[in-house]
Amino acid sequence: MKCARCLLQLQGLRLQGLQLQGLRLQGLQGQSARSAAQHGALLQSSSQPHMLRNTQHQVIRRFHRSPINDKNQPIPAEFINEDDNKKDKSLVIHDDLFEQVARETKTKATFNKVMEVFIKQDVRRRGHVEFIYAALQKMPEFGVERDLAVYNKLLDVFPKEVFVPRNFIQIMFNHYPRQQECGVQLLEQMEGYGIMPNVDTKVLLIQIFGVKGHPMRKYQRIMYWFPKFKHTNPYPIPKNLPEDPVDLARFSLARIADDRDAKVTVYQLPCTDITESGEEITLPHVVGIQSPSQMELLAQHNPSRPVFVEGPFPLWLRDKCVYYYVLRADPVSPEEKVEEPYDPERSLAYPLQLDLDLDRGLGDEESFDVEDLDEGAVFAMCMTSQGDQAVLNQWVSGLQQNNPILGRVPTLFRLEQGPRELQGAHKTKSDHQHRPDPRPREEEEDEVSVEEELRRSQEMKQ
Structure with a gap:
C-alpha cells in the first residue's frame, strides 16, 4: 500500500x-x-x-498487470501470412535442401553432401528430427535405402550425450520422446529393408540415447531375431531381381515347380511385328515349365475328360508381383480312382510306407483321422505378360509337341480379369466404380454349353 x-x-x-x-x-x-x-x-x-x-x-x-499478457495479444489479420498456416514447414524446407544440392544426379555422394551441409549449418543441430524424417523419405530416390553406412551417418546427425537419461525418473517418463521415436523409426526402416546393424550403430545409439533408451532396446531385438531368421528360408530370393521379363519368368516358374527335373521352355519371346496392313503388333512372351512326372500324369489322363487352363494367380517376389497360369484337370471321382501299388525303391530317403511290427493295445486305432482334400492334377504352368485366350492357346499348342494326348483332349479356358485391370493404368477409378458386377460363373456355364466349348477348342487346335 x-x-x-x-x-x-x-x-x-x-x-x-x-x-x-x-x-x-x-x-x-x-x-x-x-x-x-x-x-x-x-x-x-x-x-x-x-x-x-x-x-x-x-x-x-x-x-x-503481468507482462505475459502483452506477448499473447492477438495479432491483426493483416499481419498474418498465409504460409504460416501450412503444416510440416520444416519438412518442406529440408526437401528443398535435398533438391537444391542434388539438382543433376541423385547418388550416394550427393546424399552424403546434403547431410554434411546440414551439419555445418548449425552447431546445435536445430531441426535435426525433421531433417532425419525427410532424409528417410528421400533415401529410395537416391538409391541408398539398403546402405548401412548411410544409416550410421544419419544417426550421427543426432547431438551426442544430450538425450541420455540421468536417473530412473527420466527413464520412467521417456526422456526426450520425440527424439527417441525418430531413432526407433530409423531402425524400423532398416528392419524393413533387412539390414542388420553393426557395432558402429550400437556405439552411436549408446552415445545418443544411452543404454536404457527405446532405440537401444529396438537394436537389441533386431540383433536377437535377425540371425535366427537369416538362413531359415531354404529357397532364398536374391535382393536384385532380374529386370528382363523372360528371366524373371524363368526364376518364378522354377521356384513354383519345386522339382529339379522340371524343364523351362520359352515358347515365344517378346517382339514387335508389322502386319500386311502396316499395323504394328507387340507379341508378348510365353514361358512354360513341365516336369517328367507331370508328363506321365498327362499321358495317363482320360481323353474323354477335359483339361482346364486357369488363372491368373499372383506370386509376390519381394516388391514385384507376377502372374502365372496352370493347366489342370478336375479331381477323379472315387469310382474311377485306381490305387496302384507303390514302389518301395522310388524314394529311399523318404519311404512312402512303413511296415513296423509293433505291439498294439485293444484301444489303439490304426487309422488316422485326417481330412484329405482331393484336388485335380496340375500338368503344366506358364507365365505371360498378356493373358488372352489366343496367347494361352499358343502355349497349349507348344505343349502338344511333347504331349500328343492334348490333341485328343478338349481344353477349356477359365480366365479371370485380374492382371488386365492392374495393367490398365489409364483407367480411372470412376470406370471401375460404374463397371457392372460380373455375373457368377455358374450362370455363364449354364448359358454356354460344354459341347460348344469343346467344338471351339477343337477348331482352334486345327
Whole structure:
C-alpha cells in the first residue's frame, strides 16, 4: 500500500508540473500571471479528484498487470501470412535442401553432401528430427535405402550425450520422446529393408540415447531375431531381381515347380511385328515349365475328360508381383480312382510306407483321422505378360509337341480379369466404380454349353 501511495503522489506532482509549464507558455503569449494562476488553481481544484481517481485506477491496473499478457495479444489479420498456416514447414524446407544440392544426379555422394551441409549449418543441430524424417523419405530416390553406412551417418546427425537419461525418473517418463521415436523409426526402416546393424550403430545409439533408451532396446531385438531368421528360408530370393521379363519368368516358374527335373521352355519371346496392313503388333512372351512326372500324369489322363487352363494367380517376389497360369484337370471321382501299388525303391530317403511290427493295445486305432482334400492334377504352368485366350492357346499348342494326348483332349479356358485391370493404368477409378458386377460363373456355364466349348477348342487346335 505504501508503494501505491508513493506512486500516486509522484503522479500528482508530475501533473502539477505539466500544468505550470502550460501556464508559463500562456503567460508569454500576453496573459497576466494572476489570471493564469487563478485559472490554474481553479483547474487544479476542479479536476484533482477526478484525476486522482483516474491515476489511482491506472496505477493499480499497471501494478497488477503481468507482462505475459502483452506477448499473447492477438495479432491483426493483416499481419498474418498465409504460409504460416501450412503444416510440416520444416519438412518442406529440408526437401528443398535435398533438391537444391542434388539438382543433376541423385547418388550416394550427393546424399552424403546434403547431410554434411546440414551439419555445418548449425552447431546445435536445430531441426535435426525433421531433417532425419525427410532424409528417410528421400533415401529410395537416391538409391541408398539398403546402405548401412548411410544409416550410421544419419544417426550421427543426432547431438551426442544430450538425450541420455540421468536417473530412473527420466527413464520412467521417456526422456526426450520425440527424439527417441525418430531413432526407433530409423531402425524400423532398416528392419524393413533387412539390414542388420553393426557395432558402429550400437556405439552411436549408446552415445545418443544411452543404454536404457527405446532405440537401444529396438537394436537389441533386431540383433536377437535377425540371425535366427537369416538362413531359415531354404529357397532364398536374391535382393536384385532380374529386370528382363523372360528371366524373371524363368526364376518364378522354377521356384513354383519345386522339382529339379522340371524343364523351362520359352515358347515365344517378346517382339514387335508389322502386319500386311502396316499395323504394328507387340507379341508378348510365353514361358512354360513341365516336369517328367507331370508328363506321365498327362499321358495317363482320360481323353474323354477335359483339361482346364486357369488363372491368373499372383506370386509376390519381394516388391514385384507376377502372374502365372496352370493347366489342370478336375479331381477323379472315387469310382474311377485306381490305387496302384507303390514302389518301395522310388524314394529311399523318404519311404512312402512303413511296415513296423509293433505291439498294439485293444484301444489303439490304426487309422488316422485326417481330412484329405482331393484336388485335380496340375500338368503344366506358364507365365505371360498378356493373358488372352489366343496367347494361352499358343502355349497349349507348344505343349502338344511333347504331349500328343492334348490333341485328343478338349481344353477349356477359365480366365479371370485380374492382371488386365492392374495393367490398365489409364483407367480411372470412376470406370471401375460404374463397371457392372460380373455375373457368377455358374450362370455363364449354364448359358454356354460344354459341347460348344469343346467344338471351339477343337477348331482352334486345327
